[in-house]
Amino acid sequence: MSFPxxxxxxxxxxxxxxxxxxxxxxxxxxxxxxAGYPVPRNLNYMWNFGVLAGFCLVLQIVTGVILAMxxxxxALVAFDSTEHIMRDVNWGWMMxxxxxxxxxxxxxxxxxxIFRGFFYSSYKAPREMIWLLGxxxxxxxxxxAFMGYVLPWGxxxxxxxxxxTGLFGAIPVVGEPLQIWLLGGFxxxxxxxxxxxxxxxxxxxxxxxxxxxxxxxxxIPGSSNPTGVEVKAESDTxxxxxxxxxxxxxxxxxFLLIYCAILFFAPNALGHPDNYIPANPLSTPAHIVPEWxxxxxxxxxxxxxxxxxxxxxxxxxxxxxxxxxLVWFFLPWLDTSPVRSGHYRPLFRKFFWFGLIxxxxxxxxxxxxPAEEPFVMLSQLASLYYFAHFLxxxxxxxxxxxxxxxxxxxxxxxLGKDESAVLNANPAAA
Amino acid sequence: MAEQASIDTSAEAGEGVRRRDFINIAAVSFAGVGGxxxxxPLVSQMAPSADVLAQSSTEIDISAITPGQAIKAxxxxxxxxxxxxxxxxxxxxxxxDASSLRDPQTLEERTKEGKTNWLITMGVCTHLGCVPLxxxxxxxxxxxxxxxxxxxxxxxxxxxxxxxxxxxxxxEVPEYSFISxxxxxxx
Numbered sequence: 001m002s003f004p005x006x007x008x009x010x011x012x013x014x015x016x017x018x019x020x021x022x023x024x025x026x027x028x029x030x031x032x033x034x035a036g037y038p039v040p041r042n043l044n045y046m047w048n049f050g051v052l053a054g055f056c057l058v059l060q061i062v063t064g065v066i067l068a069m070x071x072x073x074x075a076l077v078a079f080d081s082t083e084h085i086m087r088d089v090n091w092g093w094m095m096x097x098x099x100x101x102x103x104x105x106x107x108x109x110x111x112x113x114i115f116r117g118f119f120y121s122s123y124k125a126p127r128e129m130i131w132l133l134g135x136x137x138x139x140x141x142x143x144x145a146f147m148g149y150v151l152p153w154g155x156x157x158x159x160x161x162x163x164x165t166g167l168f169g170a171i172p173v174v175g176e177p178l179q180i181w182l183l184g185g186f187x188x189x190x191x192x193x194x195x196x197x198x199x200x201x202x203x204x205x206x207x208x209x210x211x212x213x214x215x216x217x218x219x220i221p222g223s224s225n226p227t228g229v230e231v232k233a234e235s236d237t238x239x240x241x242x243x244x245x246x247x248x249x250x251x252x253x254x255f256l257l258i259y260c261a262i263l264f265f266a267p268n269a270l271g272h273p274d275n276y277i278p279a280n281p282l283s284t285p286a287h288i289v290p291e292w293x294x295x296x297x298x299x300x301x302x303x304x305x306x307x308x309x310x311x312x313x314x315x316x317x318x319x320x321x322x323x324x325x326l327v328w329f330f331l332p333w334l335d336t337s338p339v340r341s342g343h344y345r346p347l348f349r350k351f352f353w354f355g356l357i358x359x360x361x362x363x364x365x366x367x368x369x370p371a372e373e374p375f376v377m378l379s380q381l382a383s384l385y386y387f388a389h390f391l392x393x394x395x396x397x398x399x400x401x402x403x404x405x406x407x408x409x410x411x412x413x414x415l416g417k418d419e420s421a422v423l424n425a426n427p428a429a430a
Numbered sequence: 431m432a433e434q435a436s437i438d439t440s441a442e443a444g445e446g447v448r449r450r451d452f453i454n455i456a457a458v459s460f461a462g463v464g465g466x467x468x469x470x471p472l473v474s475q476m477a478p479s480a481d482v483l484a485q486s487s488t489e490i491d492i493s494a495i496t497p498g499q500a501i502k503a504x505x506x507x508x509x510x511x512x513x514x515x516x517x518x519x520x521x522x523x524x525x526x527d528a529s530s531l532r533d534p535q536t537l538e539e540r541t542k543e544g545k546t547n548w549l550i551t552m553g554v555c556t557h558l559g560c561v562p563l564x565x566x567x568x569x570x571x572x573x574x575x576x577x578x579x580x581x582x583x584x585x586x587x588x589x590x591x592x593x594x595x596x597x598x599x600x601x602e603v604p605e606y607s608f609i610s611x612x613x614x615x616x617x
Contacts, residue, residue, distance in 0.1 A: 159560065162558070162559045162560070163558040163559060163560065163581070165559075166557075166558040166559035167558065169559070170598075180477070180478060181473075181476055181477050182476070184476055184477065184478055184479065184482065185478045185482045185506075185507065186478070186482075186506040186507060186508055187506070187507045187508045187559075189482070189507055191478070191479065191482065195476065281504075281507055281508065281509065281561075282502055282504065282509045282553075282561060283561060284560040284561040284579075284580065284581060286580050287580070288560065288581050302582055302596070304596070305595070305596045312598040313596050313598060314556075314557055314558075314596060314597070314598045315598075317596070371581070371582045371583045372583060
């Protein structure tokens with residue numbers, strides 16, 4: 001589906017005409033990310049990160065498939081084969097650094113993509129399904145990243161696997177058998193490493209599938225925009241190609257500059273030196289932390305140090321950690337304000353910039369810090385605010401806030417006036 | 431036409447249930463049971479394999495461990511702490527009122543009769559599975575003189591009971607028996 005004024009695909013050559021009749025794949029692409037997709041004309045740079053995330057997935061799949069050609073998923077040789085990639089394989093070091101830092105880059109752009117959603121309330125009707133699918137993609141990404149981190153079979157790999165699978169052990173009654181079943185043993189070993197490799201290879205393709213659903217769902221209402229006002233007329237939109245392919249191309253250039261700077265000049269800056277020590281089941285590294293992109297959630301996990309009524313502290317931490325992401329699934333129904341964009345919501349905006357963002361920053365910092373005071377106390381307070389923000393503050397703000405006046409249309413927001421507002425009081429397309 | 435025909439069949443059978451309904455339900459049920467049966471090996475293949483389960487007991491020589499010393503052994507690919515408690519450590523453990531603890535157990539319940547000085551526990555923190563410090567020479571033993579887990583700060587006392595920090599349980603005591611005074615069999 002698209003707006004009635006969308007450009008129509010007209011194949012110019014005999015071959016493309018023939019192809020369009022037999023398998024209209026070019027038409028599909030043209031309508032999805034080409035000139036056949038009308039997009040609001042006022043998108044800002046926060047709308048770049050979807051395309052960038054797609055680029056990161058392709059980058060990860062390409063470098064990952066290459067790494068899999070040289071890597072051996074066996075506990076006896078996994079560490080050595082990783083070093084073999086780093087030292088012996090032609091360009092192996094670059095592929096591995098590109099893949100490891102590519103994961104970080106992927107999370108950076110996805111976090112910005114999610115925060116765009118938070119601020120502009122992209123999750124609101126009619127775009128709930130896009131949001132829900134997005135949360136699913138994020139969960140799949142976390143699982144994929146975690147399993148990938150285990151593959152080099154260094155100390156952090158091993159103990160990360162142990163701690164994270166230990167989370168399942170917190171579930172009452174079935175926890176311990178479940179943990180043993182997931183690992184295929186009593187501690188992470190060859191069985192766990194092999195299945196993590198298998199799933200780490202599979203999940204990116206599952207993510208690609210869910211992304212197709214994500215974009216399919218996006219094309220039903222069309223893209224949102226910084227004003228949150230829906231598209232009313234043709235003057236509100238421009239074709240995706242060439243307008244946003246160009247803008248996304250520029251964004252991609254900036255992204256690549258930063259990515260390559262880290263890749264070539266500080267490839268280990270985001271990693272842990274301990275992971276260059278082979279896995280040792282008898283010695284835990286002094287300071288176990290996950291990769292930076294898990295820190296906020298790790299802080300929530302560790303924030304629960306006391307039993308909560310009858311729920312043990314450990315289970316509470318696990319529930320809170322999973323809950324901190326699952327709460328996003330309910331966001332479209334927790335935020336009941338009819339206005340989407342944070343630009344027109346004075347109270348919401350305050351809680352966003354001075355509540356949610358600092359809280360996430362504190363959780364991020366505490367997740368990477370050692371488990372001692374004052375970080376434990378800080379993460380407890382921040383966790384409390386985090387849940388209060390979504391479950392209490394958002395619904396309350398939505399009901400008491402008086403939003404600022406919205407522009408009549410996207411065109412008016414851009415040009416200061418909209419001809420159709422005067423000439424055509426009831427546009428047919430609305 | 432099809433509707434007409436099916437009414438005729440049911441009229442012939444003289445009952446509400448038609449032959450075709452029965453065949454439908456039977457076929458789908460049979461396929462469902464078959465599908466569920468296929469699921470079993472798909473799930474079960476992930477459980478520990480025979481060679482992993484075969485490592486389920488270990489014999490360890492403890493004759494060289496003097497009071498106050500501890501060793502780390504391996505049982506099911508996980509560390510086991512075997513500790514020869516000093517009389518002072520035993521006294522410290524007995525002094526605590528067990529009912530006041532998070533996971534109430536006495537030292538006697540956690541050791542074998544007549545061998546209360548041999549504290550044998552898994553070296554796996556009950557919080558998230560790190561190896562606590564305290565068994566090795568010169569390692570930190572935590573505030574209660576037993577074990578200390580550096581990952582999230584759980585302190586265990588001289589009976590390896592949880593005293594402070596996020597761990598919910600005492601260090602697990604595996605199944606074990608003394609084969610002789612010098613050899614203990616774990617598992």
